Amino acid sequence: MEDSRGFDDFDSEADTLHEECGVFGIYGHPDAAAITALGMHALQHRGQEAAGIVSFDGTRFQSERHLGLVGDNFSDPATIERLKGHIAIGHTRYSTTGATILRNVQPLFAELASGGFAVAHNGNLTNGLTLRRRLVAEGAICQSTSDTEAILHLVARSRRTRFLERFIDALRQIEGGYALVSLTNKKLIGARDPLGIRPLVLGELDGHYILASETCALDIIGARFVRDIENGEVVVISEAGIESHRPFPAQPARPCIFEYVYFSRPDSVVNGRSVYGVRKAIGATLAEEAPVDADIVVPVPDSGVPAALGFAQAAGLPYELGIIRNHYVGRTFIEPTQAIRALGVRLKHSANRAVVKGKRIVLIDDSIVRGTTSVKIVQMMRDAGATEVHFRIASPPIMYPDYYGIDMPDREKLLAARMSLEEMRQFTGVDSLAFVSVDGLYRSLGEKNGRNAAQPQFTDHYFTGDYPTTLTDLMGERTAQLSLLAEAG
Template sequence: MAATRAMSAASVHASATHGPDAAGDDLDGDTLREECGVFGIFGHPDASAVVALGLHALQHRGQEAAGIVSFDGEVFHSERRPGLVGDSFSDRGTIERLKGQAAIGHVRYSTTGGTILRNVQPLFAELAGGGLAVAHNGNLTNALSIRRELVRDGAITQSTSDTEVILHLAARSRKPRIIERFIDALQRIEGAYALVALTNKKLIGARDPQGIRPLVLGELDGRYILASETCALDIIGARFVRDIENGEIVVISDEGIESIRFAEKRPLRPCIFEYIYFARPDSVVNGKSVYAVRKNIGVELAREAGVDADIVVPVPDSGVPAALGFAQETGVPFEMGIIRNHYVGRTFIQPTQSVRELGVRMKHSANRAAVEGKRIVLVDDSLVRGTTSVKIVRMMREAGAREVHFRIASPPITYPDFYGIDTPEREKLLAATHSLEGMREYIGADSLAFLSIPGLYRAMGEERRDDACPQYTDHCFTGDYPTGLTDLAIAGPRRLALLAEAD
């Protein structure tokens, strides 16, 4: 299998507003940022309304912007707006403008390209053979190199999103059919991606050769659906058909569904963070229940790092299943010692540093009645910079906790991501710059422990990690990147980040 091991790397996010420094200014600067979500349906009389519902279910994958493109048999219609799906696509007038029986949609968290309207997906272009709209979840690791090549050849780019590269490559292909042009484009790109595309006659889905990003096929009243997660099928009462295979294109039209392999068959290697953090707990990803995996992670964490305590407290919401598993394995009672305020938006602006410091209390508050005088085990899904963990530990102590033991339901994150997860530069990852004891002192806990890599694989139902051909994409823990990193290799980590921002 092709793999790249990066010994030292930096984040490749093209937006200055979402770089490592800016991240500390929002409520979620110390958490992993969600990726994006895609959804599409073909041949349904209420296509756009169905897409809007599907995007609601995928809202956890991106909260910065949402968009829908539909086709009515003659004209493509597009609505792309910043903010949440419910803020933009709940009114009847918007859906009525999105005419047609075929539509695709996208919820966005920007990992390449700034949060500006021209970057909001789906992106659309008129090609020689007709229109093509594309929505993309993932990140291309050679997009910058291809973009510079395209611009040198005279291309005019309208966005800073790597998704536009796919449109340009398809437009420049010499093949006669759009689907052949689309395949040509896929064979030029590298990285992680799940794509849904809409043409005048077809709905297309594609998954990268390693299957890093998820994509599923569903069916509703005889109409086919493509979606990032099964929870988007559940919300509309659709039937799960199967996962799109890695390296596969599915083409849905009035004639039915066709499967095309655009890359050689190789072992599936999905992103392990889908199970740890990104996917909704009620989704099934590559045949595995996300909720069951997260509970199993808690069980393995308890076996590896149990501690005498009075209660187990999750850091909501993603830490809840792992905390349940931890509590059940140890017999220590599970308590909601932290209450999350679900009505704090991610776009809340904190005008001063003193108000920003209060941000964690807006999102999480201590349940004093549950934690006062107790020895508590805090269970969280991951630790990135550690700044939020510091505030959570302090909050527990101020609420009267006698001891605070922190348990992380994943291994230490020591490498950045290049496939659609917003992780900071390596030197800003706490686990990459501190020893375990140094991290414990930094966050102020009485003890700190992470799940081991073998423990994570056991929780996934594997006997062990196959080092020769790993079963999952786990580079944030191991530095074992499953694809080439062309842009990084050409520009170097520092230069690459600057070039990406300049675009």
């Protein structure tokens, strides 16, 4: 879903991870757009910079795409009234490569020879740049800088007869991690990449089928969870009901393990596992692997809360809210500008001095990316009077960048990739530092023997360097760079 401007254009200063987007779709409901807007509210955590809905009323397609939050753009009854129809899809977006612009806001829509077609995409195509260059060379006129647009072109250019065959023909040409929700004048179509890296679920509301990134989007509208869309599966929802297609060779699923560590909402169930339960289990595993003599356990809110609860319970230590998060900062501060970021920690987090002063604390966070935010939070605890600060991280060290839909810096900017554990401890200014092990993370997910090196159960390359697919665009850039160096020599 990210802008296809290359792999080196990530925000050079950000110290948090972002999942690019959430998708939602419903078929056959008279209030399709209103329900889609509600579902998008539940998926707001997956992207806060833009939102869009496309609907179909039996005659015409309607589209509303806006910069900003779902609530700021889709709470007006007049907006929903313009989105008439019984089929709708929606998208919440996070931009990773510079300013969000309206032409990149999804769902993207095009009039094809077979009729209108809209698509919303969560993830990232690892051959998106390669496809785009080929399509442009062949005469395609691109209206956005999003890799998602390549899917529209591939469907339009397919020589297959039936639309579903054209759609599957396009899927066979794309690589990477993706969950797609698409709309035609007759069908709602969902697709999940062959490894199931990005999540997608099927729900049902009063006999009407729903597709969504997470189960929390079903809960908000009172829908029933039916099942996960399986890896490599394409589902087609129409008047005839629902049908399933499996156009790819069968292979074991490898869902993104970071959905459990950080991205999914705690009340979601991902691939049959409670996100909240997994995060608590990770905390318990941390207490087992890296015990510490301390007085209280303090989470870095909000993502560190479940793991801190698990750690405290397993260690027999009091759990205290030593850091208070301000939930009313205002969305202006999500914009990736340096002036705002410089204030970010103080604006979003405050020390609870009465709890922290004079205490040896165990600080629990979900991850360390660059480490700059960690340094500020640790210093905040010191300034509040903590006598000792022991840092425990509910994920293994992030050693490698991601190319499947996570906003992550280049490897040389990842703290764990350029420092030893002791160097990281000194850099963050803590008395002790420990990460949950890769095996411990797997055990927390119910894999009793930890990670199976021969057949990993999850996509975990950010910790291990084991990328599950070919990184076509990245390899192409490296080949071009090597070629230039050879010519220069």
